[in-house]
Amino acid sequence: MSIKIGILGYGNLGRGVEAAVVKEPDMELCAIYTRRDPGSVNPATEGLVVKPASDLDSAKEDIDVLMLCGGSATDLPEMTPKYAGLYNVIDSFDTHANIPSHFAKVDEAAKKAGKIGIISCGWDPGMFSLNRLYAHSILPEGKDYTFWGKGVSQGHSDAIRRIEGVKDARQYTIPVAESVERVRSGEDPELSTREKHLRDCYVVAEEGVDRDRIVKEIKTMPNYFADYNTTVHFISEEEMKAEHSGLPHGGSVIYAGTTGKDGKRHIIEYSLKLDSNPEFTGSVLTAYARAAYRMNKDGQSGAKTVFDIAPALLSRFSGEELLKMYL
Amino acid sequence: MSIKIGILGYGNLGRGVEAAVVKEPDMELCAIYTRRDPGSVNPATEGLVVKPASDLDSAKEDIDVLMLCGGSATDLPEMTPKYAGLYNVIDSFDTHANIPSHFAKVDEAAKKAGKIGIISCGWDPGMFSLNRLYAHSILPEGKDYTFWGKGVSQGHSDAIRRIEGVKDARQYTIPVAESVERVRSGEDPELSTREKHLRDCYVVAEEGVDRDRIVKEIKTMPNYFADYNTTVHFISEEEMKAEHSGLPHGGSVIYAGTTGKDGKRHIIEYSLKLDSNPEFTGSVLTAYARAAYRMNKDGQSGAKTVFDIAPALLSRFSGEELLKMYL
Numbered sequence: 001m002s003i004k005i006g007i008l009g010y011g012n013l014g015r016g017v018e019a020a021v022v023k024e025p026d027m028e029l030c031a032i033y034t035r036r037d038p039g040s041v042n043p044a045t046e047g048l049v050v051k052p053a054s055d056l057d058s059a060k061e062d063i064d065v066l067m068l069c070g071g072s073a074t075d076l077p078e079m080t081p082k083y084a085g086l087y088n089v090i091d092s093f094d095t096h097a098n099i100p101s102h103f104a105k106v107d108e109a110a111k112k113a114g115k116i117g118i119i120s121c122g123w124d125p126g127m128f129s130l131n132r133l134y135a136h137s138i139l140p141e142g143k144d145y146t147f148w149g150k151g152v153s154q155g156h157s158d159a160i161r162r163i164e165g166v167k168d169a170r171q172y173t174i175p176v177a178e179s180v181e182r183v184r185s186g187e188d189p190e191l192s193t194r195e196k197h198l199r200d201c202y203v204v205a206e207e208g209v210d211r212d213r214i215v216k217e218i219k220t221m222p223n224y225f226a227d228y229n230t231t232v233h234f235i236s237e238e239e240m241k242a243e244h245s246g247l248p249h250g251g252s253v254i255y256a257g258t259t260g261k262d263g264k265r266h267i268i269e270y271s272l273k274l275d276s277n278p279e280f281t282g283s284v285l286t287a288y289a290r291a292a293y294r295m296n297k298d299g300q301s302g303a304k305t306v307f308d309i310a311p312a313l314l315s316r317f318s319g320e321e322l323l324k325m326y327l
Numbered sequence: 328m329s330i331k332i333g334i335l336g337y338g339n340l341g342r343g344v345e346a347a348v349v350k351e352p353d354m355e356l357c358a359i360y361t362r363r364d365p366g367s368v369n370p371a372t373e374g375l376v377v378k379p380a381s382d383l384d385s386a387k388e389d390i391d392v393l394m395l396c397g398g399s400a401t402d403l404p405e406m407t408p409k410y411a412g413l414y415n416v417i418d419s420f421d422t423h424a425n426i427p428s429h430f431a432k433v434d435e436a437a438k439k440a441g442k443i444g445i446i447s448c449g450w451d452p453g454m455f456s457l458n459r460l461y462a463h464s465i466l467p468e469g470k471d472y473t474f475w476g477k478g479v480s481q482g483h484s485d486a487i488r489r490i491e492g493v494k495d496a497r498q499y500t501i502p503v504a505e506s507v508e509r510v511r512s513g514e515d516p517e518l519s520t521r522e523k524h525l526r527d528c529y530v531v532a533e534e535g536v537d538r539d540r541i542v543k544e545i546k547t548m549p550n551y552f553a554d555y556n557t558t559v560h561f562i563s564e565e566e567m568k569a570e571h572s573g574l575p576h577g578g579s580v581i582y583a584g585t586t587g588k589d590g591k592r593h594i595i596e597y598s599l600k601l602d603s604n605p606e607f608t609g610s611v612l613t614a615y616a617r618a619a620y621r622m623n624k625d626g627q628s629g630a631k632t633v634f635d636i637a638p639a640l641l642s643r644f645s646g647e648e649l650l651k652m653y654l
Binding site: 023099100125127132133134137141184186259260261270272273276279280286306308309311312316319320322327 | 346351423426427430447452454456457459460461463465467511586587588593595597598601603606607609610611613614617633636637638639643646649650651652653
């Protein structure tokens with residue numbers, strides 16, 4: 001029997017989930033749900049049904065897990081508690097400060113409905129969080145460092161696009177190579193914001209505008225750029241399309257810990273190099289959809305994170321197969 | 328209330344477990360159990376009780392988890408099923424081909440006794456296995472590569488020591504850097520045994536022996552060295568002691584996977600650089616001892632591996648704390 005999957009929201013992440021689900025032999029992608037006009041949505045999968053999001057308002061849709069592919073700013077804080085009261089759900093909520101309250105709301109709704117709600121799934125939060133937890137649990141004396149990139153930050157790209165005279169922009173977050181090496185060597189450095197990441201910006205400017213003003217507005221933008229070494233390159237629309245249309249990302253969690261009386265040093269590093277951030281994130285959500293389905297079948301309910309989920313639940317293979325294949 | 332820990336076997340791994348347990352605020356190291364004369368064992372921890380292994384033959388010892396620090400060749404196949412019938416236990420069984428049958432025996436004994444038996448814990452099998460499982464589950468289309476080293480292989484060092492005219496030896500396993508780079512770049516190469524690892528040997532020879540014969544015997548030794556590019560260095564006993572007395576190890580699991588119709592490529596890499604193989608392995612076992620204790624308190628029993636254990640069970644912090652600290 002297949003696990004029946006629905007996707008709510010058909011942006012980059014929704015398409016990434018779709019790409020992953022259609023390749024899983026034990027899953028069936030039943031429908032895309034959208035708040036737009038369903039007729040205006042064109043799924044990559046031929047013949048896939050597109051329905052209005054309002055169809056989900058009762059628990060009548062025949063799906064086992066609903067993948068919530070909205071944004072963390074305004075969509076998920078409403079969506080996840082709402083739909084966790086009706087379906088098993090998974091989201092990629094990443095507003096760090098609000099995770100505890102989001103968890104509490106989803107937990108209440110999901111427990112009342114007897115459903116599972118997995119929140120904050122993806123790679124950070126998600127796989128990076130797991131690696132922080134494993135490392136700290138194994139080596140309680142130590143410190144973790146997270147570096148992001150090289151990769152496109154959508155939030156920073158959008159911030160540049162809001163500047164007057166900017167037609168398009170793409171911002172790459174890049175870890176400072178020397179700092180990564182210092183951490184890897186076990187030096188255990190204190191690193192400022194500026195020492196951890198660079199920001200590299202590609203901008204298409206409108207004709208005749210003052211480029212120096214745009215550069216200055218970018219470099220002095222508080223929170224986004226002012227605390228970083230930032231470089232700005234002006235390029236043509238053609239170059240933007242040809243060379244910067246992908247959404248690569250990645251990064252590393254590096255943990256430096258010690259053991260024993262004489263402080264033997266151990267470095268644990270987990271790193272990702274992703275051609276497509278939304279397709280990888282969608283693949284993580286898809287593996288955890290299998291876990292949500294199984295935990296619910298097993299009688300469990302409530303909010304869960306990657307911390308609460310035994311790794312074997314992610315795989316379509318049996319416990320016996322896993323021992324032979326991966327242990 | 329502390330988790331009461333016993334250690335059976337006081338070799339390198341037993342000392343590694345001891346070093347980790349004494350630093351855990353929620354654990355109490357109760358005793359070392361040995362098959363040797365207890366009077367001949369000198370624990371690193373002042374005042375720690377040393378008892379004969381036979382004290383464990385009934386379920387009378389007041390311990391929550393027994394750490395089995397014997398070898399995989401002859402100790403653990405007997406020890407783990409035996410003691411899993413009396414206590415919650417953890418081992419680091421690493422004879423890959425025999426894991427399924429070892430699991431079955433431990434499972435039967437532990438279920439009968441209502442205890443938990445975690446097998447094959449450490450870093451490989453252990454953390455490396457986990458990373459293979461997570462990667463394959465997230466990206467079903469792909470391939471994992473495991474490289475070991477640079478690190479001391481005790482088995483290979485012992486094999487050299489058995490050659491006539493050899494007083495002492497230390498063998499380092501070293502990944503072939505070009506091959507690691509080929510995998511990291513996403514090339515997805517087919518690699519022979521020789522292309523994956525080098526073997527670097529440091530030998531103290533007896534005086535007057537034919538060194539060329541020793542080199543030849545090493546390089547042609549089947550299974551251990553014949554399939555590898557092997558280098559042999561003759562050194563003095565003083566050099567051996569000064570420069571090769573540590574037990575560093577490490578390695579990496581690199582996974583190259585693809586998503587989507589156009590095969591977007593993703594590289595996941597998990598790597599370890601360990602100053603002390605036994606202290607790191609002992610730290611992994613110690614974190615999993617906490618999980619064994621909790622799962623048993625929760626009413627669970629039977630054999631488990633790292634695949635079956637939710638990450639949160641390894642940490643001494645609460646679920647709420649974990650959300651804030653690591654997610």
